[in-house]
Amino acid sequence: MATVISNRPYHIIVFGASGFTGQFVVEEVARNAKEGPSGSMKWALAGRSRHRLEGVLEQAADSLNKPELRIEVDIIVADVSDADSLAIMCQQGLVVLNCVGPYRFYGEPVVKACIENGAHCIDICGEPQFLEGMQLEYHSKAMVSGVYVIGSCGFDSIPADMGILYTKDHFKGTLTAVESFLTIHTGPEGGCAHDSTWQSAIYGFADSGSLRKLRKKFGHQPLPVVGAPFKKRYGQMSNVNAVLKDNRSIKELSCLSVSRPPQVQYTAYVGVGGVWSLIKLFCGGLIFWFLGKFRLGRKLLITFPEIFSFGMFTKSGPSRKQMEGTSFRLTFFGEGYAEGTEPSQGRPNARICTQIHGAEPGYVATSVTMVQAAITVLNEPQFLPVKGGVYSPGAVFAKTTLIHRLNKHGLVFTLPYIKSSEGP
Numbered sequence: 001m002a003t004v005i006s007n008r009p010y011h012i013i014v015f016g017a018s019g020f021t022g023q024f025v026v027e028e029v030a031r032n033a034k035e036g037p038s039g040s041m042k043w044a045l046a047g048r049s050r051h052r053l054e055g056v057l058e059q060a061a062d063s064l065n066k067p068e069l070r071i072e073v074d075i076i077v078a079d080v081s082d083a084d085s086l087a088i089m090c091q092q093g094l095v096v097l098n099c100v101g102p103y104r105f106y107g108e109p110v111v112k113a114c115i116e117n118g119a120h121c122i123d124i125c126g127e128p129q130f131l132e133g134m135q136l137e138y139h140s141k142a143m144v145s146g147v148y149v150i151g152s153c154g155f156d157s158i159p160a161d162m163g164i165l166y167t168k169d170h171f172k173g174t175l176t177a178v179e180s181f182l183t184i185h186t187g188p189e190g191g192c193a194h195d196s197t198w199q200s201a202i203y204g205f206a207d208s209g210s211l212r213k214l215r216k217k218f219g220h221q222p223l224p225v226v227g228a229p230f231k232k233r234y235g236q237m238s239n240v241n242a243v244l245k246d247n248r249s250i251k252e253l254s255c256l257s258v259s260r261p262p263q264v265q266y267t268a269y270v271g272v273g274g275v276w277s278l279i280k281l282f283c284g285g286l287i288f289w290f291l292g293k294f295r296l297g298r299k300l301l302i303t304f305p306e307i308f309s310f311g312m313f314t315k316s317g318p319s320r321k322q323m324e325g326t327s328f329r330l331t332f333f334g335e336g337y338a339e340g341t342e343p344s345q346g347r348p349n350a351r352i353c354t355q356i357h358g359a360e361p362g363y364v365a366t367s368v369t370m371v372q373a374a375i376t377v378l379n380e381p382q383f384l385p386v387k388g389g390v391y392s393p394g395a396v397f398a399k400t401t402l403i404h405r406l407n408k409h410g411l412v413f414t415l416p417y418i419k420s421s422e423g424p
């Protein structure tokens, strides 16, 4: 099994560069090539069709006005179904940015090839079964080869993971609970997501029994609650109707790989706007739940994403204009015990609010978080966990300057307030 060697032809290989998300990742790497080790970056596009990859490179060269990309950036042909092609790809790079999804179908051969051939692997997966399966199967192997396999480095879950770490770092005392509220604002053109994510959700829902079995195999016990336990809410929350979001992956994966996990209770909510949106979401959820159970129903959901998701997912994905008008705000409300107060006694007596805001989350912010994750791995090996392994973003980037890097690239972390009930 190869270990990581620094003198490889490429710092970064964008695999799946011809996909909807891949093309944004390509542009983001091109924009930030100067942030590579010692101020430059050698990088390549990879995928199964040379022709489509050439098209993506051409488009990036045009839209960024960087004609030099056509000669400076190489193309590697590799297919998930061809293990040799994956091995050859991985042997050439230090970090593979894997944009080929749904990961439940295509992800594992890439993780395996990266570990066997000494390349770090970063993905933007939001599928708990894949993320946790990789942790169970490959963590020890990745440790042996010194490879970092870091899942969910897109909008799901870098803002949540790094937001909690930011909140914890700014809280003076013991932070014991955090609730986050996500709101997405769209412009006059509206917004949507590409249907690959819709497909990931359908297959994930249909196979949720396997996820339960996998979690049993893991046998993780919930972390002990520090401080007062807090209740989940489903109702109205500061002008937005909030629905609970399943952030098990964030909560559990953040805990899996750190030796001293932050023992913070965490619940994530998504603002869904007004009552009409809530009704749509409820009806859509019911249809999804019903059709997702049967093969024929799933076929219908996959064939007509636009109809069954009420326009939230489309085969063509959002237009550039829609993305320009879209932004997100993720607000964290934390509570805990001020310095000098014992968490085992009484109610929490201090509060904190932090926020992250940024551009369109699904593709613009996602490509920023993915590329900055890779740049952090390349530039700050001394701040990563000592050995390789399969990690969540919070676990691997806790000691790095990733938050600072994200701040510089449009994901702005702020601290609206810190309050102590004993203070002024």
Ligand SMILES: NC(=O)c1ccc[n+]([C@@H]2O[C@H](COP(=O)([O-])OP(=O)(O)OC[C@H]3O[C@@H](n4cnc5c(N)ncnc54)[C@H](OP(=O)(O)O)[C@@H]3O)[C@@H](O)[C@H]2O)c1
Residues within 6 Å of the ligand: 016, 017, 018, 019, 020, 021, 022, 047, 048, 049, 052, 078, 079, 080, 081, 099, 100, 101, 102, 103, 106, 124, 125, 126, 152, 153, 154, 155, 156, 157, 194, 195, 196, 197, 198, 200, 361, 362, 363, 366
């Ligand atoms: N976590 C987040 O915040 C976030 C955000 C965005 C996307 N995502 C996830 O990212 C993944 C990609 O999404 P997308 O919308 O970009 O999907 P997409 O447009 O369908 O792109 C899929 C890519 O995979 C490639 N591919 C498919 N089969 C392959 C194979 N056998 N070998 C090599 N390449 C293969 C495709 O290549 P061809 O062009 O040759 O077909 C294409 O480049 C999805 O799982 C999605 O859920 C996550």
